[in-house]
Every structure is written in C-alpha cells, then in structure tokens.
Amino acid sequence: MSKVVLDNIGKTFENDFEVLREVSVTFDQESVNFIIGRSGAGKTTLIKILLGLTSPTKGRVLFNEVEITTLSRAEIASYRRSVGIVLQDPSLIPNRTIFDNVAMPLWVRGLRSKDIRHRVDRCLNVVGLDTVRDLYPVRLSTGEQQRVSIARAIAHRPKLLVADEPTGNMDNQLSLEVRSLFDMFPELGTTVIVATHEPELTEHMRHVFELKDGTLHRVAPQVRVADSPSANP
Amino acid sequence: MNPQTLPKQRDPESRGSNLRIRAHSLLESVQHLSRHALVTLFVWLLIGVALSLPVGFWLVQHNIHLLAEQLHDDTGFTVYFVPASSTETIEEVQRYVTQSSVVQSVEFTSAEQAMEEFQLVTGYDQELTALGDNPLPASLSVVIHQDTPTTEVDSLLDSLRNYAIVDSIDFDTEWIRNLNAIHQVASTLMWIVGALFGFGVVFVTFASVRLAIESRFRELRVLSLLGASDRYLRRPFIYCGILYGFGGGVVATAIVFGALFAIKDPLNQLVQSFGGTIHIVSLDYFSASVEIVIGTFLGYLGALFVSIWEIQKRRTFESIH
Numbered sequence: 316m317s318k319v320v321l322d323n324i325g326k327t328f329e330n331d332f333e334v335l336r337e338v339s340v341t342f343d344q345e346s347v348n349f350i351i352g353r354s355g356a357g358k359t360t361l362i363k364i365l366l367g368l369t370s371p372t373k374g375r376v377l378f379n380e381v382e383i384t385t386l387s388r389a390e391i392a393s394y395r396r397s398v399g400i401v402l403q404d405p406s407l408i409p410n411r412t413i414f415d416n417v418a419m420p421l422w423v424r425g426l427r428s429k430d431i432r433h434r435v436d437r438c439l440n441v442v443g444l445d446t447v448r449d450l451y452p453v454r455l456s457t458g459e460q461q462r463v464s465i466a467r468a469i470a471h472r473p474k475l476l477v478a479d480e481p482t483g484n485m486d487n488q489l490s491l492e493v494r495s496l497f498d499m500f501p502e503l504g505t506t507v508i509v510a511t512h513e514p515e516l517t518e519h520m521r522h523v524f525e526l527k528d529g530t531l532h533r534v535a536p537q538v539r540v541a542d543s544p545s546a547n548p
Numbered sequence: 549m550n551p552q553t554l555p556k557q558r559d560p561e562s563r564g565s566n567l568r569i570r571a572h573s574l575l576e577s578v579q580h581l582s583r584h585a586l587v588t589l590f591v592w593l594l595i596g597v598a599l600s601l602p603v604g605f606w607l608v609q610h611n612i613h614l615l616a617e618q619l620h621d622d623t624g625f626t627v628y629f630v631p632a633s634s635t636e637t638i639e640e641v642q643r644y645v646t647q648s649s650v651v652q653s654v655e656f657t658s659a660e661q662a663m664e665e666f667q668l669v670t671g672y673d674q675e676l677t678a679l680g681d682n683p684l685p686a687s688l689s690v691v692i693h694q695d696t697p698t699t700e701v702d703s704l705l706d707s708l709r710n711y712a713i714v715d716s717i718d719f720d721t722e723w724i725r726n727l728n729a730i731h732q733v734a735s736t737l738m739w740i741v742g743a744l745f746g747f748g749v750v751f752v753t754f755a756s757v758r759l760a761i762e763s764r765f766r767e768l769r770v771l772s773l774l775g776a777s778d779r780y781l782r783r784p785f786i787y788c789g790i791l792y793g794f795g796g797g798v799v800a801t802a803i804v805f806g807a808l809f810a811i812k813d814p815l816n817q818l819v820q821s822f823g824g825t826i827h828i829v830s831l832d833y834f835s836a837s838v839e840i841v842i843g844t845f846l847g848y849l850g851a852l853f854v855s856i857w858e859i860q861k862r863r864t865f866e867s868i869h
Contacts, residue, residue, distance in 0.1 A: 366773070389777055396775030408767045420774040422572050425565025467774075 318344045319365070319475060319506060321531075324374035326360055334360050335371070336529040342508055342522070345501040349517040350510045351534070352526035358510035361526065362479045365508065366400065367391040378475065396424060399468030399505070403480035405460040407452040413439070413463055414448040420471040438466040442496060458489040465496055469505070476500055478509040482516060490516055569780065577787035580760060588795070591756045595749050595796020599843050600803040602742035603831070607804070609734035611829055616727045624652075624691040625705070625719030631659065631685050633713040641711050642688055648704050650696045655689040662687065685715060698725065746846055749796065753789045753850025760788055761858045768859070782855040786848065789855075793847015797840030804831050804839075 319342040326335040334357040342348045352358050363369040364376060367383055376383040378394065386394060399420075407416045417435045426434070439445045442462040444455075452460055461481060468476055478497070482490035494516050497507050509516075517523045523534040581588045627645070629638055638656070646654050657665075662684040666672075692701060701719075708714050761768070768781055808830055815828055831839075 392772075392775050392777040392780075394775070395773065398775070400773050406766075406770050406773075408770065411767075419771060422569070423771065423774055423776045423780060425567075425569040425572070427568065471774075 318342070318377075318379060319508065320377040321361075321365075322375045322377065324361070324364060324371045324376065325529075326357070326364065326369075327372045333529055335364075338374070338526075338529070338531045340524060340531050340533075342506055344506050345504060346522050347497050347501060347507040347520065348509065348522040348524065349520055350508065350524050350526055350531070351514055351517060352510075352512065354512055356526045357529060358512070358526055359479055361531075362477055362508075362510050365477055366398065367394060396420070396471065397474050399471070399473035399476040401461070401464050401468045401476070401478035401481045403483035405452070405457075405464035407460055407463060407467075409452055412449050412451060413444070413455070416452065416463060417448075417467045417470050419467060424471055434470055435466075438470045439463075441469070441499070442466045457484050458492070461485065461489075461493060462496070465493065469500065469503070472503065473505055476505050476507045478507070478511075480511055481509065482511065482513060487515065570783065573780075573783040574787050576784040577791060580784070580788060581791055587756070587759075588792070591752060591792050592795040592799045594752050595792060595843060595847070596799025596803055598745040598748045598752070599796060599800035599839060600807075602738055602745050603800060603804050603835075603839050604807065605734060605738035605741050607808075607829065607831065609731055609738050612727060612731040612734055614829060616724065616731055623694070623696075623724065624689065625701075625717055627688040627690065627708055627717050628685045628715045629687065629713050630715045631683070633686065637711075637713045638686055638688075641708065641713065645688060645690055645704075645708070650692050650700050650704060652691045652693045654691075657687045657689065659684050659686045746842075749793065749843065749846040750850040750853070752796075753792050753847045754854045756792060757785050757789050757851045757854045758858060761785055761855065765862065768862070778859060781859050782852075785855040786851045789847040789849075789851020790844055791847070792851070793844040794840060796847065797843025800843060801831070801836045801839050805836075 321338050321340050321342075324335055324338040325333070327333045338361065350358055350361065360369065364371050364384075367386060370384055375385075378397075381394075383391075383394060407413075408419075414435055417438055418431050421431045421434060435448065436445060439448055442465055444459060444462055444466065447455060447459070447463075452463070455463065461484075465481070468478075476497070482493050485493065490513060494509075497509060500507050511517070517534075524531045525534050627641065629641075642654060642656055645651055659682050663682050666684060692704075705717055705719065708717060771781060819828060
C-alpha cells in the first residue's frame, strides 16, 4: 500500500502570494503520475510539501493514511526513508564514487555491506550503468548522472518516488530514456510522482495533472491506456 | 502520530542496523581524519600541548603538597637552655611542654649527651676534651602534632621564651609556610590553567569539526533528503571530535612523560640533596588514563556543541533548489 492523498492543500507565502489553493488529488498506489505546469505554477512547492520540506498553509497530506503534515522532525526523517527523491540537479557527491553515491540511502538504513553491494549493483544495472560503479560523478554525462540519482532513489526500494524536473537539463531523447525508467517502477511496488514543465514527457501517460492558477486539474490521456504499450497497467 | 501507522521501513536484513550505522559513522570519521592527516596531527598537537600544561601543574602542586606533608611529619622545634641551668628548672620547662596539647613528643638531651654526639659526629675528641668546660647546652627536642595551627605553635613558643633558662629556640616555620603558600598558588593556577586550556581544547575541536561539517555540506543536504536523522548527520562529526580528543590526550601524556624523562636526572639530584627521603610522584598509568579520558570528553563536548549548532543553523540545506 502506498497511496498518496493531497486533501485541500493550500500554500500562501509570507508576501501573501497564494501559490496553491484547494489542491485535492489521490495518487493511486503503484502508478506513475505527472504534474505539469509552467514555471512558477507551484510544482516545486507541491513537491516540497510532499517531502515534508515545507508545510502547507492549509490542508493535509496523507501517505498510507498517515498525515505527513503533522509529523515531528524525527518522524519526517523516518518518512523520507520510505521515499525516493530525484531532483533536477542530480545532487551527486563529487568526491564519492558512483557506488558510494547510490549506497547512501542504504547506509542511512544500516544495511549489511554485502546487501548494499548487491542492491547497488542491481540498481545500477536497472539504469544501465553497471560498469561505472567505481568512477566518480565528474566522469559521467549529465544524463548518466541523472540515471545514477534515479538508481540512488530506488536503492532502498521506496514506496513512493518523487521527482522534481528530473529531465530539466536533458535533451528530448535523454528525457524519454529517463521517463522509461519511471515506467518500470510500479512493477516494483513504487508509486511515482513526477513534476515537469515538459508536456511531451507525459505522452501516452494515464495519470497526468496540470497545476494551473493554484489548483490541480486532471488532464485527459492523449492515448487510451489499452492502446499504448508504454502506459501504466 | 500513531506509531502503529508510521511507515516502518525495516528490512529483514537490517537487523542490527544501529550497530552497523555507528560502525559506518566511525569508519567515515577515521577516513576523514586520515584524508586530512596533516590537519589531524596539528589538532592532536594543539590539544596535546593544551592538556599537558594543566597536567604538569597538577604534578607540581601534587608533589609540593606531598613534600609539605612529609616535612610536616617532622615538624618540631628545639629548645636550647642557658649553659649550667639547673636540672629542676629544665624539668619544669619539660613538664610544661609535655602538657601542651599541640606537643606530640619531647626528648631531652643533656649537655653531656650533646657533647658525646658531637664528638661522635666530628671526631674532634682531643680538641673538645682540651676545652675543659662543656660549651654545649642541654636541649629539648619537641615534635608537634600534624596540622597544628601556626598560631597555637607561636603561642607555645612565646610562653617558652618567658623562661629565663631558655636561651634560644630553633624553629623555622617560615619556609614551611612558604611551601604551603606555593602549594596554594600552584593549586589555584592548576585550576585556572586547567579551565582555560580545557576551554581551549573544546574550542580547537569546535573549530576543526566545524571545518569538517563545512567540507561535507553538500553531502549532509543529500543525506537529509534521503531520510537521515539529525543524530545520524551529527554522529560522524561527534566521532571526529572524540578521536581528536583521544589523540590529543595521548599526545599530552607523551609530552608529560617526555618532560619528566628530561628532568629525571636533576630531579634525582634534588631528591638526593634531601637525603633521598623525599618521594617524587610521577604520572602513573591511572593518571595518564584520566588525562586521555578528559581529552576524549572535551573533544566530544566540542564536537557535540558544533554539530548541534551547525546542523541546526544549516536547516536551509533541505532546500531542493
């Protein structure tokens, strides 16, 4: 079970700018969900609220029926251990090898060394980078670095994967490659929420939401699920 | 929050994870110290010097204290009588002294006994016999109780000086008083220097660990986003501080042992000059261990303060853009 519910979320900044108002949506478990919208529409704010990095002015976020918005700091940390995060900037640690970068969430969870090795190798294999484990990030292209950050995000088998503009620095081809990775995660039991300003990334996708004027609207799928081999089950 | 609904992310293979997390943090700290070996050595040396000074003061004041105690054991005075004083009046003085509550024991030495001892020590038998009259006075050797207040001793001495047959009293309390005063000064200095240099150790650790936190700022941000608790983020830096303090304690012990080794010969000569009766206390294993433990604790304190401070201050590292 990894259902995410946003219930009447509103967010007003200190300068009285209301970026979100009455955002209500349920992200089904083991689904890939896209939130689209122009720059400044509030996508990142919504992602921050989902990750417990900022609190909404009103409303609540439920993850598996647990209200995230009322958690303590320690509980937020515990919650984040069940979430995978992919950002526009891959945020890799330059003086650590690719292996170490992917292993970080597993260190936090205190797994055995042999389990860490096994999982990291498997995740790097999933993102097609199993030959670079001993290299440093600087040796990889931007696309490869982002794939490493995706491997890091799934290493601890998260129930929820949250991505904020994961293809922001990539060309179209690379963006579609990264999206194809997200398509695989529901099979692993992970719910995926991706915020992006690239509508082309959402082609053939079933769960697409547009953030406009502070509210979230469901966008009709361009192609029926049954017609598309790459769509969600 | 209801703990039953908290999403538990414990894998079956994560049993014993707390121990592994600590071991990993320790490994990270050791790696950090070895990667910055020169800085580490410098920090150890700084802490070592800072800790060795109060320990040195402690040894000095402790030895002065022991010396004063040893000398105090033999504290007393000698009353010399006017030559040819009558036995009755000498006995009267002896009775008066014996009755005093501050006196532990009294030993009478007649003029004849004094002459015999003098002859025995000097070997001037014939010369002294040639003098005819015995020039040496009869005397009373008085030992007073330990910890007797100086005022009471002075009062007894004044009373004795009132006797006409008392020629002189040989009692030098001044240098024992001076020794006690030096002990007091050394003891006070030890606490002041100890507090100042202890603060110095905390500050050195604080500054060193702060640099370590700054150098790993990006990593802390990522770890925080990955669900690392504050305690997890702090732990490697606290271990760094502990290792700095421990290493500094070991260096301080080495410095003190080295200094004691360097002054060993002149110290032995000094002891010999006191007839070898003075026992000088060196740094034993227990004291050395205490020094290392104090260093470790101060290192822990410095690292704890700075890691709480810095990680709290840098809450902004959780921003994702």
